[in-house]
Amino acid sequence: MKRIKMNRRDFIKGSAFITSAVTGVSLLTKDNPELEAAPIVSETASATRTTALAQCPYCGVGCGTIIQSENGKIVSMRPDKDHPTNYGLQCIKGLTAAEPMYVDRMEGDPYVRKDVWAEWNKRNHGDLEFISKTKGSFDDKYFIRVPYEQASKMVAHKVVHFAKKYTGNSIALYGSGQLTTEGQYLENQLMKGVLGSNTIEANARMCMTSAVTGYFATLGSDTPPLAYEDIELC
Numbered sequence: 001m002k003r004i005k006m007n008r009r010d011f012i013k014g015s016a017f018i019t020s021a022v023t024g025v026s027l028l029t030k031d032n033p034e035l036e037a038a039p040i041v042s043e044t045a046s047a048t049r050t051t052a053l054a055q056c057p058y059c060g061v062g063c064g065t066i067i068q069s070e071n072g073k074i075v076s077m078r079p080d081k082d083h084p085t086n087y088g089l090q091c092i093k094g095l096t097a098a099e100p101m102y103v104d105r106m107e108g109d110p111y112v113r114k115d116v117w118a119e120w121n122k123r124n125h126g127d128l129e130f131i132s133k134t135k136g137s138f139d140d141k142y143f144i145r146v147p148y149e150q151a152s153k154m155v156a157h158k159v160v161h162f163a164k165k166y167t168g169n170s171i172a173l174y175g176s177g178q179l180t181t182e183g184q185y186l187e188n189q190l191m192k193g194v195l196g197s198n199t200i201e202a203n204a205r206m207c208m209t210s211a212v213t214g215y216f217a218t219l220g221s222d223t224p225p226l227a228y229e230d231i232e233l234c
Contacts, residue, residue, distance in 0.1 A: 056094040057178055059211075063090050066097070074098040085226070110151045111143040120154050128161040159195075168195035177204030198206065 062116040064083025081088030
């Protein structure tokens, strides 16, 4: 089998092409009716469509992204070819960042398991340590929609109960690397300052484990490049 030689620049270009192709096929074949493929030239957009220059909300690279919205909904996302960080290249995660906003289960009031809600509505809120009989199953028939205020009240009561009975470390929080700085500050204040819990973690650790390993292997540092030009200068 003939071995093909490829430098970093060719690899990045190839990856971007494959990503764009897969994304385009998915969007144009209507696998995702909420998010359509963006026009090549923004001027061709309809009069009701607005365009905004933004930054990808995911990793620390900060790729420039062009977002277009229509009637209050994001309808397209594409990389900004003029942005000094990514020059029109962007991964599939960033290009589909708007999709989770329009998942049916994400809209409206939160879901609570029916038997958990029934237990909560008993005298004195029943057993605060009640374990759902449907735990592990995510069939819609086991859930009920509950107003945010009532659902939040139930969660707050349970958190206070466990913290008082088993100490703050009995409460764990799994956060997100996509939170704002202010959001991360508040969750740390709640867990460490209010509850006295040290069991706080985020998806960022597992998310970046492979990335940091790759950075060390290729660049000799765990700091991501600031732009594609940095990679070309290595």
